[in-house]
Amino acid sequence: MTKMTTxxxxxxxxxxxxxxxxxxxxxxQRDLVALPGVGMSILEVSHRSKVFExxxxxxxxxxxxxxxxxxxxRVLFLQGGASLQFSMVPMNLLPPGATADYxxxxxxxxxxxxxxxxAGTINVAASTKAEQYSRIPSQADLKLTPGAAYVHMTAxxxxxxxxxxxxxxxxxxxxxxxxxSNMFSRPLDVARHALIYAGAQKNLGPxxxxxxxxxxxxxxxxxxxxxxxGSMLNYAVLAETNSLYNTPPCFAIYALGxxxxxxxxxxxxxxVGQANERKAAKLYAEIDRTGFYRGLARKEDRSVMNVTFxxxxxxxxxxxxxxxxAAGLDGLKGHRAAGGMRASIYNAFPEEGVDALVAFMxxxxxxxx
Ligand SMILES: *Cc1c(COP(=O)(O)O)cnc(C)c1O
Numbered sequence: 001m002t003k004m005t006t007x008x009x010x011x012x013x014x015x016x017x018x019x020x021x022x023x024x025x026x027x028x029q030r031d032l033v034a035l036p037g038v039g040m041s042i043l044e045v046s047h048r049s050k051v052f053e054x055x056x057x058x059x060x061x062x063x064x065x066x067x068x069x070x071x072x073x074r075v076l077f078l079q080g081g082a083s084l085q086f087s088m089v090p091m092n093l094l095p096p097g098a099t100a101d102y103x104x105x106x107x108x109x110x111x112x113x114x115x116x117x118x119a120g121t122i123n124v125a126a127s128t129k130a131e132q133y134s135r136i137p138s139q140a141d142l143k144l145t146p147g148a149a150y151v152h153m154t155a156x157x158x159x160x161x162x163x164x165x166x167x168x169x170x171x172x173x174x175x176x177x178x179x180x181s182n183m184f185s186r187p188l189d190v191a192r193h194a195l196i197y198a199g200a201q202k203n204l205g206p207x208x209x210x211x212x213x214x215x216x217x218x219x220x221x222x223x224x225x226x227x228x229x230g231s232m233l234n235y236a237v238l239a240e241t242n243s244l245y246n247t248p249p250c251f252a253i254y255a256l257g258x259x260x261x262x263x264x265x266x267x268x269x270x271x272v273g274q275a276n277e278r279k280a281a282k283l284y285a286e287i288d289r290t291g292f293y294r295g296l297a298r299k300e301d302r303s304v305m306n307v308t309f310x311x312x313x314x315x316x317x318x319x320x321x322x323x324x325x326a327a328g329l330d331g332l333k334g335h336r337a338a339g340g341m342r343a344s345i346y347n348a349f350p351e352e353g354v355d356a357l358v359a360f361m362x363x364x365x366x367x368x369x
Contacts, residue, residue, distance in 0.1 A: 005036060008025060008093065008341070009022075010329075010330045011328055011353040011356055011357070012222070012330055012331055012344070012349075012353075013328060013329065013330060013331040013332050013342075013343045013344050013349070013353070013357075014331035014344060015159075015181075015202070015306065015328070015331070015335070015342060016158070016180075016199075016201045016202035016208065017201040017202075018157040018196060018201065018202050018205050018234075018346050018348070018349075019136065019349050020121045020128055020205070020206070020255075020259070020348050021259060021262045021348040022348075024255065024259055024348075025328070026133050026300070027258055027280055028080030028258065028282050030211070030254060033057050033236055035051065036367045038051050039113055040249060042055075042251055043133075044253055045250065047244060047247050047248055047250055048165050048244075050190035052250060052282055054245070055250075055253065055254050055257055056077070056242070056244075056257075058255060058257055058259055058261075058309065059077070059253055059254075059256055059257030060075045060077075060314055062257065062260035062261060062264055063075050063211065063213075063260055063269075064078075065264060066263055066264060066268060066269055067187075067190050067213070067228040067269070068190060069182070069190050070351055071101070071247040072192060072215060072216045073173075073190060073213050073214060073215050073216070074212065074213070074214050074215075074216065074219055074232070074239045074253070075211070075212075075213055075254050076211075076212040076213075076235070076238055076239060076243050076257070077079050077209050077210070077212075077243045077246070077248055078209070078210045078238060078243065079208060079209065079210065079213055079219075079249055081201075081207075081210055082178055082194075082197060082199035082210060083115075083177065083199075083336045084198040084210070084237060085178070085210065085212065086111060086115035086116065087115045087116075087118070087119065087223060087233075088233055088235070089112075089116070089150070089152065089176055089195065089197075089265045090115070090116040090119035090120050090122075090233065091119050091225070091229055091233055092218075092222035092225055092229065092235050093122070093149055093150055093152070093174070093176075093195075093218055093221055093226075093234070094116070094119060094120040094220065094238075095120075095149060095220065095221075096120070097121075098120070098147075098149040099112065099120075099121045099122070099123050099149065099172070100116060100120065100121070100122055100123070100147045100149045100150050100151075101122075101124075101125040101142075101144050101150070101151045101152070101170075102116065102123070102124050102125060102150055102152045103124075103125055103126055103142065103151065103152065103153045103154070103168065104124050104126065104127035104128070104129060104163065105127075105128060105133060105136050105137060105153070105154050105157050105164070106138075106154055106157030106158070106160045107133065107157075107160070107337055108154055108157065108158060108180070108333075108339075108361070109152075109153075109154040109157065109178070109263040110129065110157060111114075112152060112154070112178060113238075116130045116152070117301055120149075120282055123143070123145050123148070125137075125145075125170040126142045126143065127141050128141075131197055132160070132296075132338075133145045133157060133159075133160040133162065133215065134162070134296060134298055134301075135162060135297070135298040135300075135301045136157075136163070136164050136301045137169060139168060139169060139212070139363070142168060144170065147173075147337075148173050148175075148297065148330065149173075150173060150176045150194065150195075150263075150354045151168065151170045151174070151175050151176065152178070153162065153167075153168060153175065153176070153177050153178070153179075153182075154178045154340045155177050155178065155179040155181075155182050156179065156180075156185075156303055156305055156306065157181075157303070157306075158180070158181040158202070158305075158335075158344075159308050159334075159335040159338050160296065160297060160306075160308060160338055161295075161296055161302065161303045161306045161307055161308030161338075161342060162182065162298070162301040162302065162303055163182060163277045163296045163301065163302065163303035163305065164301075164306060165300075165301075167192050167193075170364065174194030174195065174198075174215070174218060174237045175192060175193050175194055175195075175216075175243075176193070176194060176195040176196075177193050177195070177196050177197075178197060178198070179196050179197070179252070179338045180197070180198045180199045180202055180203075180304075180307060181203065181209065181305050181344075181346075182203065182303070182304070182305045182345065183196070183198035183202075183203050183204055183271065184203055184204065184263060184269055184272070185203060185269075185273065185276050185305055186269055186270075186276060186277075186302060186304070187269040187270055188269070189195035189272060190213060191244045191326065192218075193213070193215075193216065193244075194214070194215045194218050195212065195213070195214045195218055196211075196212070196213040196214075197210060197211065197212045197213075198210065198211045198221070200252060200256050202305075202344075203305070203344055203346045203347050203348075204254050204256050204259055204260075205252060205255045205256035205258075206237070206251075206255050206256075207252070208249040208254035209248075209249045209253050209256055210254035210255070211237075214235055218235065219235050219236050219239045220236070222234055222236045223236035224239060227299040231245055232245065232246065243349070246284045251310065253297075254360055263347070268281045272347055275351070276304045276345070277304060278303070278353040279304075279345050279349070279354045280302070280303075280304040280305075280307060280345065280352070281343070282351075282354050282355070282358055283307045283354055283357065283358065284302060284307065286358045286362070287307070287309050287361075287362050290309070292365045292369050293306075293309045293310070293311060293361065293365075294309060294310050294312075295308065295309050296308040296309060296338065296340060297312060299368070302347065303346045304342070304345075305319075305345065305346055306342055306344050306345075306346065307342065307343040307344075307345060308334060308340060308341065308342045309340055309341050310339060310340035310341065311336065311340070311341075314339075315331055317339075317340060318369060319364075319368065321333045321341070321362060323360075323364060324357075324360055324364075327360055328356075329336050329360055331351075331358060343357060
């Protein structure tokens with residue numbers, strides 16, 4: 001691909017919306033005024049046109065290829081972000097009289113619990129809130145409800161920097177996972193889940209679209225709510241209309257499709273996962289090198305996507321934020337609820353950016369240590 005831009009881009013550690021693959025941005029820029037062979041911008045085409053139908057179909061096909069999505073799952077492109085899924089999951093899948101289990105592994109998981117409580121009966125099966133969410137609850141921690149409507153988990157805790165490397169054992173109970181901040185960061189076993197959802201703006205594309213992969217039996221369960229739930233909130237309606245009940249976020253779906261194509265071209269999720277492991281390992285090695293920096297997450301549960309760490313005083317942390325920003329390393333200040341630093345290094349984040357941060361950290365320690 002020819003280089004369209006030579007503008008200066010900073011090293012962007014933002015947690016989301018986050019860095020996008022440069023070749024994707026360049027393709028969007030090149031084709032924004034007129035899609036090749038179409039003569040119209042993606043911003044101008046009808047969502048009922050053949051052009052958009054094929055963009056949607058290709059995005060779905062690439063999602064299916066990348067994740068090996070079995071044929072008894074539907075792939076949906078919805079709106080409202082991951083936060084709307086906090087409500088839609090219980091509204092569709094938690095019948096009156098039933099209980100849903102929630103694993104409270106972080107602040108977004110806690111938000112999911114709060115929203116679900118408005119829709120039905122919730123059991124918090126385990127929580128690490130009292131430990132500042134520094135670890136993922138273990139299998140032994142889980143107090144699961146026999147015959148629960150589903151179990152809800154958060155695959156990667158974006159704010160705290162912890163990640164589940166193993167799925168909880170839940171037997172026949174449907175497993176629902178919020179994968180917003182690590183979707184497609186490595187291979188995933190779709191068949192062990194009943195529903196997977198991810199807001200796109202961290203690892204999949206721009207804000208405005210939410211990827212939902214849902215098993216047929218849960219679509220059928222949601223069909224029982226058709227008469228009582230608004231159509232835009234009902235998985236069965238959205239699946240029957242192939243995400244086209246109303247005007248979908250056409251541009252965001254197009255851009256997500258380009259990111260999927262980029263992932264396929266990089267060799268798929270196994271290759272992408274290896275690159276992500278290498279990036280994260282470099283950063284954690286620097287955090288652990290002398291004790292000047294301190295990782296926030298328990299080592300076994302460290303996230304490959306969001307690397308959180310603190311320094312010994314808040315003054316030093318302020319200096320770190322100020323100096324790193326001045327050095328062109330942007331977005332390292334941690335979430336206000338967790339404090340310290342957070343380096344978000346999603347799929348599109350380049351390894352050179354990690355190298356630049358490691359070099360900065362060594363230099364900062366030399367000057368302030
Ligand atoms: C960012 C994030 C959310 C919230 O996503 P929205 O799309 O803004 O609603 C939910 N869960 C996790 C794990 C996140 O990282």
